[in-house]
Amino acid sequence: MVHPLVSIIIPFKNTSAYLEECLNSVLSQSYSHWEIIAVDDNSTDASLKLVQGFAQKDTRINVYPNTGKGVIQALQTAYAHCRGSFITRMDSDDIMTPDRLQVMTNLLLEHGEGHVAVGQVKYFSDRGISDGYDRYEKWLNGLTEKGTNFTEIYKECVIPSPCWMVYRSDFEACEGFNPQRYPEDYDLTFRFYEKGLHIIPCDKTLLYWRDYDHRTSRTSEHYAQNYFLDIKLHYFLKLDHDTNRPLVVWGAGFKGKRIAQSLTEKNIEFSWICDNPKKIGKEIYGHTLLSFQELDHIKHPQSIITVANEEAQKEIRAFFKQRTMRNMLDYFFLC
Incomplete structure:
Protein backbone atom coordinates (compact mmCIF):
# COMPACT_ATOMS: atom_id res chain seq x y z
CA MET A 1 0.00 0.00 0.00
CA VAL A 2 1.41 3.40 -1.00
CA HIS A 3 1.49 6.03 1.74
CA PRO A 4 2.97 9.24 0.30
CA LEU A 5 4.15 11.91 2.69
CA VAL A 6 1.71 14.81 2.90
CA SER A 7 3.16 18.23 3.75
CA ILE A 8 0.62 20.36 5.63
CA ILE A 9 1.50 24.05 5.49
CA ILE A 10 0.10 26.10 8.38
CA PRO A 11 0.93 29.81 8.59
CA PHE A 12 -0.17 31.38 11.87
CA LYS A 13 -0.33 34.77 13.55
CA ASN A 14 -2.01 35.50 16.87
CA THR A 15 -4.44 32.56 16.70
CA SER A 16 -3.60 31.03 20.08
CA ALA A 17 -7.32 30.75 20.87
CA TYR A 18 -7.81 28.30 18.00
CA LEU A 19 -4.44 26.63 17.33
CA GLU A 20 -4.81 23.79 19.81
CA GLU A 21 -8.09 22.67 18.24
CA CYS A 22 -6.57 22.97 14.76
CA LEU A 23 -3.44 20.94 15.58
CA ASN A 24 -5.40 18.30 17.46
CA SER A 25 -7.56 17.80 14.38
CA VAL A 26 -4.39 16.97 12.44
CA LEU A 27 -3.14 14.63 15.16
CA SER A 28 -6.49 12.83 15.00
CA GLN A 29 -6.23 12.06 11.28
CA SER A 30 -6.82 8.47 10.18
CA TYR A 31 -3.95 8.97 7.72
CA SER A 32 -0.72 9.30 9.71
CA HIS A 33 2.05 9.83 7.12
CA TRP A 34 2.15 13.61 7.26
CA GLU A 35 4.35 16.48 8.35
CA ILE A 36 3.26 19.92 9.55
CA ILE A 37 5.30 22.90 8.46
CA ALA A 38 4.05 25.68 10.72
CA VAL A 39 5.37 29.21 10.20
CA ASP A 40 4.97 31.97 12.75
CA ASP A 41 4.20 35.30 11.07
CA ASN A 42 5.48 37.49 13.92
CA SER A 43 2.86 36.55 16.51
CA THR A 44 2.60 38.69 19.64
CA ASP A 45 0.40 36.29 21.64
CA ALA A 46 1.06 32.76 22.90
CA SER A 47 0.72 31.14 19.45
CA LEU A 48 4.41 30.33 18.93
CA LYS A 49 4.84 28.84 22.40
CA LEU A 50 1.73 26.72 21.89
CA VAL A 51 2.92 25.27 18.55
CA GLN A 52 6.41 24.68 19.95
CA GLY A 53 4.81 22.66 22.76
CA PHE A 54 3.09 20.43 20.20
CA ALA A 55 6.34 20.07 18.24
CA GLN A 56 8.17 18.85 21.32
CA LYS A 57 5.68 16.01 21.65
CA ASP A 58 5.47 15.00 17.96
CA THR A 59 8.46 15.10 15.60
CA ARG A 60 6.12 15.39 12.60
CA ILE A 61 5.41 18.99 13.63
CA ASN A 62 8.03 21.55 12.57
CA VAL A 63 8.00 25.26 13.46
CA TYR A 64 9.84 28.08 11.70
CA PRO A 65 9.83 31.88 11.87
CA ASN A 66 8.62 33.78 8.81
CA THR A 67 11.61 34.96 6.78
CA GLY A 68 9.54 37.99 5.76
CA LYS A 69 6.20 39.47 6.71
CA GLY A 70 2.68 38.52 5.71
CA VAL A 71 0.93 35.32 4.70
CA ILE A 72 2.53 34.99 1.24
CA GLN A 73 6.05 35.05 2.62
CA ALA A 74 4.97 32.75 5.44
CA LEU A 75 3.71 30.26 2.82
CA GLN A 76 6.95 30.61 0.86
CA THR A 77 8.97 30.02 4.03
CA ALA A 78 6.95 26.92 4.81
CA TYR A 79 7.21 25.43 1.33
CA ALA A 80 11.01 25.75 1.40
CA HIS A 81 10.98 23.18 4.21
CA CYS A 82 8.43 20.74 2.73
CA ARG A 83 9.52 17.17 1.99
CA GLY A 84 6.19 15.65 0.97
CA SER A 85 5.14 14.45 -2.47
CA PHE A 86 1.65 15.81 -1.73
CA ILE A 87 1.11 19.44 -0.71
CA THR A 88 -1.82 20.88 1.20
CA ARG A 89 -2.57 24.00 3.23
CA MET A 90 -4.40 24.42 6.50
CA ASP A 91 -5.40 27.61 8.29
CA SER A 92 -4.53 27.81 11.97
CA ASP A 93 -8.08 28.65 13.06
CA ASP A 94 -9.89 25.82 11.22
CA ILE A 95 -10.55 22.14 11.91
CA MET A 96 -9.99 19.07 9.73
CA THR A 97 -12.47 16.23 9.81
CA PRO A 98 -10.70 13.01 10.94
CA ASP A 99 -10.67 11.55 7.41
CA ARG A 100 -9.64 14.62 5.44
CA LEU A 101 -6.07 13.55 4.62
CA GLN A 102 -7.10 9.95 3.90
CA VAL A 103 -9.89 11.00 1.51
CA MET A 104 -7.74 13.50 -0.36
CA THR A 105 -4.73 11.18 -0.59
CA ASN A 106 -6.88 8.35 -1.94
CA LEU A 107 -8.44 10.67 -4.54
CA LEU A 108 -5.06 11.84 -5.79
CA LEU A 109 -3.64 8.30 -5.91
CA GLU A 110 -6.71 7.15 -7.86
CA HIS A 111 -6.72 10.01 -10.38
CA GLY A 112 -3.00 10.74 -10.66
CA GLU A 113 -1.11 13.90 -11.48
CA GLY A 114 -2.91 16.78 -13.13
CA HIS A 115 -5.68 16.80 -10.51
CA VAL A 116 -6.70 18.83 -7.46
CA ALA A 117 -8.36 17.10 -4.52
CA VAL A 118 -10.87 19.34 -2.73
CA GLY A 119 -13.57 18.77 -0.14
CA GLN A 120 -16.89 20.06 1.08
CA VAL A 121 -16.66 22.75 3.77
CA LYS A 122 -18.85 23.77 6.68
CA TYR A 123 -18.73 27.25 8.23
CA PHE A 124 -19.08 27.58 11.99
CA SER A 125 -19.03 30.51 14.39
CA ASP A 126 -19.84 31.32 18.00
CA ARG A 127 -22.35 33.93 16.83
CA GLY A 128 -23.92 32.03 13.94
CA ILE A 129 -23.30 32.20 10.21
CA SER A 130 -24.49 35.11 8.10
CA ASP A 131 -26.77 34.57 5.14
CA GLY A 132 -23.94 35.54 2.77
CA TYR A 133 -21.55 32.90 4.11
CA ASP A 134 -24.34 30.32 4.15
CA ARG A 135 -25.08 30.95 0.47
CA TYR A 136 -21.37 30.87 -0.39
CA GLU A 137 -20.97 27.55 1.41
CA LYS A 138 -23.89 25.97 -0.44
CA TRP A 139 -22.73 27.37 -3.79
CA LEU A 140 -19.15 26.18 -3.26
CA ASN A 141 -20.16 22.72 -2.07
CA GLY A 142 -22.51 22.35 -5.03
CA LEU A 143 -19.60 22.93 -7.40
CA THR A 144 -17.27 20.64 -5.43
CA GLU A 145 -19.78 17.79 -5.45
CA LYS A 146 -19.70 17.80 -9.26
CA GLY A 147 -16.10 18.90 -9.73
CA THR A 148 -17.31 21.86 -11.81
CA ASN A 149 -15.55 24.52 -9.72
CA PHE A 150 -13.70 26.14 -12.60
CA THR A 151 -16.93 26.87 -14.49
CA GLU A 152 -17.61 29.66 -11.97
CA ILE A 153 -14.03 30.75 -11.25
CA TYR A 154 -14.61 34.40 -12.16
CA LYS A 155 -17.50 34.80 -9.67
CA GLU A 156 -15.69 33.92 -6.44
CA CYS A 157 -12.77 31.79 -5.26
CA VAL A 158 -13.91 28.26 -6.10
CA ILE A 159 -11.30 26.36 -4.07
CA PRO A 160 -11.27 26.97 -0.30
CA SER A 161 -7.72 27.90 0.73
CA PRO A 162 -7.58 25.47 3.70
CA CYS A 163 -9.08 22.49 1.82
CA TRP A 164 -7.11 21.37 -1.24
CA MET A 165 -4.30 18.91 -1.99
CA VAL A 166 -2.13 18.44 -5.08
CA TYR A 167 0.92 16.53 -6.24
CA ARG A 168 4.13 18.43 -5.53
CA SER A 169 5.03 18.27 -9.24
CA ASP A 170 1.74 19.98 -10.18
CA PHE A 171 2.16 22.56 -7.43
CA GLU A 172 5.58 23.55 -8.72
CA ALA A 173 4.32 23.62 -12.33
CA CYS A 174 1.77 26.20 -11.12
CA GLU A 175 4.54 28.34 -9.53
CA GLY A 176 3.55 27.36 -6.01
CA PHE A 177 3.42 30.30 -3.64
CA ASN A 178 5.87 32.40 -5.68
CA PRO A 179 3.61 35.17 -7.06
CA GLN A 180 3.16 38.19 -4.83
CA ARG A 181 -0.53 38.67 -5.69
CA TYR A 182 -3.38 38.99 -3.22
CA PRO A 183 -5.77 37.38 -2.50
CA GLU A 184 -3.12 34.64 -2.62
CA ASP A 185 -5.61 31.75 -2.41
CA TYR A 186 -7.64 33.07 -5.35
CA ASP A 187 -4.46 33.64 -7.35
CA LEU A 188 -3.38 30.03 -6.76
CA THR A 189 -6.82 28.82 -7.82
CA PHE A 190 -6.48 30.70 -11.10
CA ARG A 191 -3.06 29.14 -11.66
CA PHE A 192 -4.49 25.65 -11.10
CA TYR A 193 -7.07 26.59 -13.75
CA GLU A 194 -4.43 28.07 -16.06
CA LYS A 195 -2.32 24.89 -16.00
CA GLY A 196 -5.33 22.73 -16.84
CA LEU A 197 -5.56 20.82 -13.55
CA HIS A 198 -8.82 18.92 -13.06
CA ILE A 199 -10.99 19.11 -9.94
CA ILE A 200 -11.85 15.74 -8.44
CA PRO A 201 -15.52 15.69 -7.35
CA CYS A 202 -16.09 15.19 -3.62
CA ASP A 203 -19.33 14.89 -1.66
CA LYS A 204 -17.82 14.71 1.85
CA THR A 205 -17.32 17.51 4.36
CA LEU A 206 -13.57 17.63 5.04
CA LEU A 207 -13.13 21.01 6.70
CA TYR A 208 -14.85 23.09 9.36
CA TRP A 209 -14.21 26.70 8.39
CA ARG A 210 -14.25 29.13 11.31
CA ASP A 211 -15.69 32.62 10.97
CA TYR A 212 -15.04 35.44 13.44
CA ASP A 213 -14.78 39.21 13.34
CA HIS A 214 -10.98 39.55 13.31
CA ARG A 215 -10.10 36.78 10.83
CA THR A 216 -7.62 37.99 8.21
CA SER A 217 -10.05 37.78 5.29
CA ARG A 218 -12.32 40.24 7.12
CA THR A 219 -9.69 42.72 8.32
CA SER A 220 -6.80 42.81 5.83
CA GLU A 221 -6.85 45.30 2.97
CA HIS A 222 -5.53 42.53 0.72
CA TYR A 223 -8.97 40.89 0.76
CA ALA A 224 -10.95 44.02 -0.11
CA GLN A 225 -13.36 43.89 -3.05
CA ASN A 226 -11.07 45.82 -5.40
CA TYR A 227 -8.32 43.19 -5.03
CA PHE A 228 -10.75 40.47 -6.10
CA LEU A 229 -11.90 42.47 -9.12
CA ASP A 230 -8.33 43.23 -10.18
CA ILE A 231 -7.28 39.59 -10.03
CA LYS A 232 -10.38 38.46 -11.94
CA LEU A 233 -9.73 40.94 -14.73
CA HIS A 234 -6.00 40.09 -14.79
CA TYR A 235 -6.69 36.42 -15.45
CA PHE A 236 -9.63 37.01 -17.77
CA LEU A 237 -7.46 39.14 -20.05
CA LYS A 238 -4.63 36.62 -19.81
CA LEU A 239 -6.56 33.37 -20.21
CA ASP A 240 -10.01 33.84 -21.73
CA HIS A 241 -10.21 37.16 -23.55
CA ASP A 242 -10.43 36.71 -27.33
CA THR A 243 -8.87 39.87 -28.75
CA ASN A 244 -10.55 39.17 -32.10
Whole structure:
Protein backbone atom coordinates (compact mmCIF):
# COMPACT_ATOMS: atom_id res chain seq x y z
CA MET A 1 0.00 0.00 0.00
CA VAL A 2 1.41 3.40 -1.00
CA HIS A 3 1.49 6.03 1.74
CA PRO A 4 2.97 9.24 0.30
CA LEU A 5 4.15 11.91 2.69
CA VAL A 6 1.71 14.81 2.90
CA SER A 7 3.16 18.23 3.75
CA ILE A 8 0.62 20.36 5.63
CA ILE A 9 1.50 24.05 5.49
CA ILE A 10 0.10 26.10 8.38
CA PRO A 11 0.93 29.81 8.59
CA PHE A 12 -0.17 31.38 11.87
CA LYS A 13 -0.33 34.77 13.55
CA ASN A 14 -2.01 35.50 16.87
CA THR A 15 -4.44 32.56 16.70
CA SER A 16 -3.60 31.03 20.08
CA ALA A 17 -7.32 30.75 20.87
CA TYR A 18 -7.81 28.30 18.00
CA LEU A 19 -4.44 26.63 17.33
CA GLU A 20 -4.81 23.79 19.81
CA GLU A 21 -8.09 22.67 18.24
CA CYS A 22 -6.57 22.97 14.76
CA LEU A 23 -3.44 20.94 15.58
CA ASN A 24 -5.40 18.30 17.46
CA SER A 25 -7.56 17.80 14.38
CA VAL A 26 -4.39 16.97 12.44
CA LEU A 27 -3.14 14.63 15.16
CA SER A 28 -6.49 12.83 15.00
CA GLN A 29 -6.23 12.06 11.28
CA SER A 30 -6.82 8.47 10.18
CA TYR A 31 -3.95 8.97 7.72
CA SER A 32 -0.72 9.30 9.71
CA HIS A 33 2.05 9.83 7.12
CA TRP A 34 2.15 13.61 7.26
CA GLU A 35 4.35 16.48 8.35
CA ILE A 36 3.26 19.92 9.55
CA ILE A 37 5.30 22.90 8.46
CA ALA A 38 4.05 25.68 10.72
CA VAL A 39 5.37 29.21 10.20
CA ASP A 40 4.97 31.97 12.75
CA ASP A 41 4.20 35.30 11.07
CA ASN A 42 5.48 37.49 13.92
CA SER A 43 2.86 36.55 16.51
CA THR A 44 2.60 38.69 19.64
CA ASP A 45 0.40 36.29 21.64
CA ALA A 46 1.06 32.76 22.90
CA SER A 47 0.72 31.14 19.45
CA LEU A 48 4.41 30.33 18.93
CA LYS A 49 4.84 28.84 22.40
CA LEU A 50 1.73 26.72 21.89
CA VAL A 51 2.92 25.27 18.55
CA GLN A 52 6.41 24.68 19.95
CA GLY A 53 4.81 22.66 22.76
CA PHE A 54 3.09 20.43 20.20
CA ALA A 55 6.34 20.07 18.24
CA GLN A 56 8.17 18.85 21.32
CA LYS A 57 5.68 16.01 21.65
CA ASP A 58 5.47 15.00 17.96
CA THR A 59 8.46 15.10 15.60
CA ARG A 60 6.12 15.39 12.60
CA ILE A 61 5.41 18.99 13.63
CA ASN A 62 8.03 21.55 12.57
CA VAL A 63 8.00 25.26 13.46
CA TYR A 64 9.84 28.08 11.70
CA PRO A 65 9.83 31.88 11.87
CA ASN A 66 8.62 33.78 8.81
CA THR A 67 11.61 34.96 6.78
CA GLY A 68 9.54 37.99 5.76
CA LYS A 69 6.20 39.47 6.71
CA GLY A 70 2.68 38.52 5.71
CA VAL A 71 0.93 35.32 4.70
CA ILE A 72 2.53 34.99 1.24
CA GLN A 73 6.05 35.05 2.62
CA ALA A 74 4.97 32.75 5.44
CA LEU A 75 3.71 30.26 2.82
CA GLN A 76 6.95 30.61 0.86
CA THR A 77 8.97 30.02 4.03
CA ALA A 78 6.95 26.92 4.81
CA TYR A 79 7.21 25.43 1.33
CA ALA A 80 11.01 25.75 1.40
CA HIS A 81 10.98 23.18 4.21
CA CYS A 82 8.43 20.74 2.73
CA ARG A 83 9.52 17.17 1.99
CA GLY A 84 6.19 15.65 0.97
CA SER A 85 5.14 14.45 -2.47
CA PHE A 86 1.65 15.81 -1.73
CA ILE A 87 1.11 19.44 -0.71
CA THR A 88 -1.82 20.88 1.20
CA ARG A 89 -2.57 24.00 3.23
CA MET A 90 -4.40 24.42 6.50
CA ASP A 91 -5.40 27.61 8.29
CA SER A 92 -4.53 27.81 11.97
CA ASP A 93 -8.08 28.65 13.06
CA ASP A 94 -9.89 25.82 11.22
CA ILE A 95 -10.55 22.14 11.91
CA MET A 96 -9.99 19.07 9.73
CA THR A 97 -12.47 16.23 9.81
CA PRO A 98 -10.70 13.01 10.94
CA ASP A 99 -10.67 11.55 7.41
CA ARG A 100 -9.64 14.62 5.44
CA LEU A 101 -6.07 13.55 4.62
CA GLN A 102 -7.10 9.95 3.90
CA VAL A 103 -9.89 11.00 1.51
CA MET A 104 -7.74 13.50 -0.36
CA THR A 105 -4.73 11.18 -0.59
CA ASN A 106 -6.88 8.35 -1.94
CA LEU A 107 -8.44 10.67 -4.54
CA LEU A 108 -5.06 11.84 -5.79
CA LEU A 109 -3.64 8.30 -5.91
CA GLU A 110 -6.71 7.15 -7.86
CA HIS A 111 -6.72 10.01 -10.38
CA GLY A 112 -3.00 10.74 -10.66
CA GLU A 113 -1.11 13.90 -11.48
CA GLY A 114 -2.91 16.78 -13.13
CA HIS A 115 -5.68 16.80 -10.51
CA VAL A 116 -6.70 18.83 -7.46
CA ALA A 117 -8.36 17.10 -4.52
CA VAL A 118 -10.87 19.34 -2.73
CA GLY A 119 -13.57 18.77 -0.14
CA GLN A 120 -16.89 20.06 1.08
CA VAL A 121 -16.66 22.75 3.77
CA LYS A 122 -18.85 23.77 6.68
CA TYR A 123 -18.73 27.25 8.23
CA PHE A 124 -19.08 27.58 11.99
CA SER A 125 -19.03 30.51 14.39
CA ASP A 126 -19.84 31.32 18.00
CA ARG A 127 -22.35 33.93 16.83
CA GLY A 128 -23.92 32.03 13.94
CA ILE A 129 -23.30 32.20 10.21
CA SER A 130 -24.49 35.11 8.10
CA ASP A 131 -26.77 34.57 5.14
CA GLY A 132 -23.94 35.54 2.77
CA TYR A 133 -21.55 32.90 4.11
CA ASP A 134 -24.34 30.32 4.15
CA ARG A 135 -25.08 30.95 0.47
CA TYR A 136 -21.37 30.87 -0.39
CA GLU A 137 -20.97 27.55 1.41
CA LYS A 138 -23.89 25.97 -0.44
CA TRP A 139 -22.73 27.37 -3.79
CA LEU A 140 -19.15 26.18 -3.26
CA ASN A 141 -20.16 22.72 -2.07
CA GLY A 142 -22.51 22.35 -5.03
CA LEU A 143 -19.60 22.93 -7.40
CA THR A 144 -17.27 20.64 -5.43
CA GLU A 145 -19.78 17.79 -5.45
CA LYS A 146 -19.70 17.80 -9.26
CA GLY A 147 -16.10 18.90 -9.73
CA THR A 148 -17.31 21.86 -11.81
CA ASN A 149 -15.55 24.52 -9.72
CA PHE A 150 -13.70 26.14 -12.60
CA THR A 151 -16.93 26.87 -14.49
CA GLU A 152 -17.61 29.66 -11.97
CA ILE A 153 -14.03 30.75 -11.25
CA TYR A 154 -14.61 34.40 -12.16
CA LYS A 155 -17.50 34.80 -9.67
CA GLU A 156 -15.69 33.92 -6.44
CA CYS A 157 -12.77 31.79 -5.26
CA VAL A 158 -13.91 28.26 -6.10
CA ILE A 159 -11.30 26.36 -4.07
CA PRO A 160 -11.27 26.97 -0.30
CA SER A 161 -7.72 27.90 0.73
CA PRO A 162 -7.58 25.47 3.70
CA CYS A 163 -9.08 22.49 1.82
CA TRP A 164 -7.11 21.37 -1.24
CA MET A 165 -4.30 18.91 -1.99
CA VAL A 166 -2.13 18.44 -5.08
CA TYR A 167 0.92 16.53 -6.24
CA ARG A 168 4.13 18.43 -5.53
CA SER A 169 5.03 18.27 -9.24
CA ASP A 170 1.74 19.98 -10.18
CA PHE A 171 2.16 22.56 -7.43
CA GLU A 172 5.58 23.55 -8.72
CA ALA A 173 4.32 23.62 -12.33
CA CYS A 174 1.77 26.20 -11.12
CA GLU A 175 4.54 28.34 -9.53
CA GLY A 176 3.55 27.36 -6.01
CA PHE A 177 3.42 30.30 -3.64
CA ASN A 178 5.87 32.40 -5.68
CA PRO A 179 3.61 35.17 -7.06
CA GLN A 180 3.16 38.19 -4.83
CA ARG A 181 -0.53 38.67 -5.69
CA TYR A 182 -3.38 38.99 -3.22
CA PRO A 183 -5.77 37.38 -2.50
CA GLU A 184 -3.12 34.64 -2.62
CA ASP A 185 -5.61 31.75 -2.41
CA TYR A 186 -7.64 33.07 -5.35
CA ASP A 187 -4.46 33.64 -7.35
CA LEU A 188 -3.38 30.03 -6.76
CA THR A 189 -6.82 28.82 -7.82
CA PHE A 190 -6.48 30.70 -11.10
CA ARG A 191 -3.06 29.14 -11.66
CA PHE A 192 -4.49 25.65 -11.10
CA TYR A 193 -7.07 26.59 -13.75
CA GLU A 194 -4.43 28.07 -16.06
CA LYS A 195 -2.32 24.89 -16.00
CA GLY A 196 -5.33 22.73 -16.84
CA LEU A 197 -5.56 20.82 -13.55
CA HIS A 198 -8.82 18.92 -13.06
CA ILE A 199 -10.99 19.11 -9.94
CA ILE A 200 -11.85 15.74 -8.44
CA PRO A 201 -15.52 15.69 -7.35
CA CYS A 202 -16.09 15.19 -3.62
CA ASP A 203 -19.33 14.89 -1.66
CA LYS A 204 -17.82 14.71 1.85
CA THR A 205 -17.32 17.51 4.36
CA LEU A 206 -13.57 17.63 5.04
CA LEU A 207 -13.13 21.01 6.70
CA TYR A 208 -14.85 23.09 9.36
CA TRP A 209 -14.21 26.70 8.39
CA ARG A 210 -14.25 29.13 11.31
CA ASP A 211 -15.69 32.62 10.97
CA TYR A 212 -15.04 35.44 13.44
CA ASP A 213 -14.78 39.21 13.34
CA HIS A 214 -10.98 39.55 13.31
CA ARG A 215 -10.10 36.78 10.83
CA THR A 216 -7.62 37.99 8.21
CA SER A 217 -10.05 37.78 5.29
CA ARG A 218 -12.32 40.24 7.12
CA THR A 219 -9.69 42.72 8.32
CA SER A 220 -6.80 42.81 5.83
CA GLU A 221 -6.85 45.30 2.97
CA HIS A 222 -5.53 42.53 0.72
CA TYR A 223 -8.97 40.89 0.76
CA ALA A 224 -10.95 44.02 -0.11
CA GLN A 225 -13.36 43.89 -3.05
CA ASN A 226 -11.07 45.82 -5.40
CA TYR A 227 -8.32 43.19 -5.03
CA PHE A 228 -10.75 40.47 -6.10
CA LEU A 229 -11.90 42.47 -9.12
CA ASP A 230 -8.33 43.23 -10.18
CA ILE A 231 -7.28 39.59 -10.03
CA LYS A 232 -10.38 38.46 -11.94
CA LEU A 233 -9.73 40.94 -14.73
CA HIS A 234 -6.00 40.09 -14.79
CA TYR A 235 -6.69 36.42 -15.45
CA PHE A 236 -9.63 37.01 -17.77
CA LEU A 237 -7.46 39.14 -20.05
CA LYS A 238 -4.63 36.62 -19.81
CA LEU A 239 -6.56 33.37 -20.21
CA ASP A 240 -10.01 33.84 -21.73
CA HIS A 241 -10.21 37.16 -23.55
CA ASP A 242 -10.43 36.71 -27.33
CA THR A 243 -8.87 39.87 -28.75
CA ASN A 244 -10.55 39.17 -32.10
CA ARG A 245 -14.01 39.62 -30.56
CA PRO A 246 -15.72 42.82 -29.34
CA LEU A 247 -15.71 43.12 -25.56
CA VAL A 248 -18.84 44.17 -23.64
CA VAL A 249 -19.13 45.16 -19.97
CA TRP A 250 -22.52 44.71 -18.26
CA GLY A 251 -23.36 46.87 -15.25
CA ALA A 252 -22.43 50.35 -14.06
CA GLY A 253 -22.27 49.91 -10.29
CA PHE A 254 -19.04 49.88 -8.27
CA LYS A 255 -17.76 46.70 -9.90
CA GLY A 256 -18.70 47.74 -13.41
CA LYS A 257 -17.01 51.11 -12.98
CA ARG A 258 -13.88 49.48 -11.56
CA ILE A 259 -13.65 47.08 -14.52
CA ALA A 260 -14.41 49.85 -17.02
CA GLN A 261 -11.78 52.10 -15.51
CA SER A 262 -9.16 49.33 -15.62
CA LEU A 263 -9.95 48.48 -19.24
CA THR A 264 -9.75 52.17 -20.16
CA GLU A 265 -6.36 52.51 -18.47
CA LYS A 266 -5.15 49.45 -20.40
CA ASN A 267 -6.41 50.97 -23.68
CA ILE A 268 -8.73 47.99 -24.27
CA GLU A 269 -11.80 48.84 -26.34
CA PHE A 270 -15.21 47.80 -25.01
CA SER A 271 -18.90 48.62 -25.14
CA TRP A 272 -20.66 49.36 -21.85
CA ILE A 273 -24.28 48.43 -21.23
CA CYS A 274 -26.69 48.60 -18.29
CA ASP A 275 -30.40 48.31 -17.51
CA ASN A 276 -30.72 51.46 -15.42
CA PRO A 277 -32.74 54.04 -17.43
CA LYS A 278 -31.17 56.86 -15.41
CA LYS A 279 -27.68 55.84 -16.52
CA ILE A 280 -28.32 54.88 -20.14
CA GLY A 281 -26.94 57.60 -22.42
CA LYS A 282 -24.53 58.96 -19.81
CA GLU A 283 -20.79 59.05 -20.48
CA ILE A 284 -18.29 57.64 -17.98
CA TYR A 285 -14.55 57.25 -18.64
CA GLY A 286 -15.22 58.30 -22.22
CA HIS A 287 -17.78 55.54 -22.83
CA THR A 288 -21.50 56.09 -23.36
CA LEU A 289 -23.70 53.66 -21.41
CA LEU A 290 -25.97 51.68 -23.73
CA SER A 291 -29.14 49.62 -23.32
CA PHE A 292 -28.64 45.84 -23.18
CA GLN A 293 -30.62 45.47 -26.43
CA GLU A 294 -27.55 46.93 -28.16
CA LEU A 295 -25.85 43.57 -27.71
CA ASP A 296 -27.88 42.26 -30.66
CA HIS A 297 -26.11 44.81 -32.85
CA ILE A 298 -22.60 43.75 -31.80
CA LYS A 299 -21.19 40.90 -33.85
CA HIS A 300 -19.94 37.86 -31.87
CA PRO A 301 -19.14 39.65 -28.58
CA GLN A 302 -17.59 38.45 -25.35
CA SER A 303 -19.33 39.80 -22.26
CA ILE A 304 -18.10 40.56 -18.75
CA ILE A 305 -21.00 40.60 -16.26
CA THR A 306 -20.60 42.79 -13.17
CA VAL A 307 -24.29 42.80 -12.13
CA ALA A 308 -24.50 41.36 -8.60
CA ASN A 309 -28.28 41.08 -8.17
CA GLU A 310 -29.20 37.38 -8.30
CA GLU A 311 -32.55 37.89 -10.03
CA ALA A 312 -30.91 40.12 -12.62
CA GLN A 313 -28.24 37.45 -13.15
CA LYS A 314 -30.94 34.87 -13.88
CA GLU A 315 -32.44 37.21 -16.48
CA ILE A 316 -29.02 37.78 -18.02
CA ARG A 317 -28.35 34.04 -18.22
CA ALA A 318 -31.74 33.56 -19.90
CA PHE A 319 -30.85 36.36 -22.34
CA PHE A 320 -27.65 34.55 -23.30
CA LYS A 321 -29.35 31.16 -23.48
CA GLN A 322 -31.88 32.48 -25.98
CA ARG A 323 -28.95 33.52 -28.16
CA THR A 324 -27.10 30.18 -27.68
CA MET A 325 -24.21 31.94 -25.95
CA ARG A 326 -22.08 29.83 -23.62
CA ASN A 327 -20.70 30.42 -20.14
CA MET A 328 -16.88 30.72 -19.95
CA LEU A 329 -16.70 31.24 -23.70
CA ASP A 330 -19.16 33.98 -24.68
CA TYR A 331 -19.88 35.43 -21.24
CA PHE A 332 -18.15 35.58 -17.85
CA PHE A 333 -19.71 36.48 -14.51
CA LEU A 334 -17.20 38.54 -12.50
CA CYS A 335 -19.53 38.90 -9.52
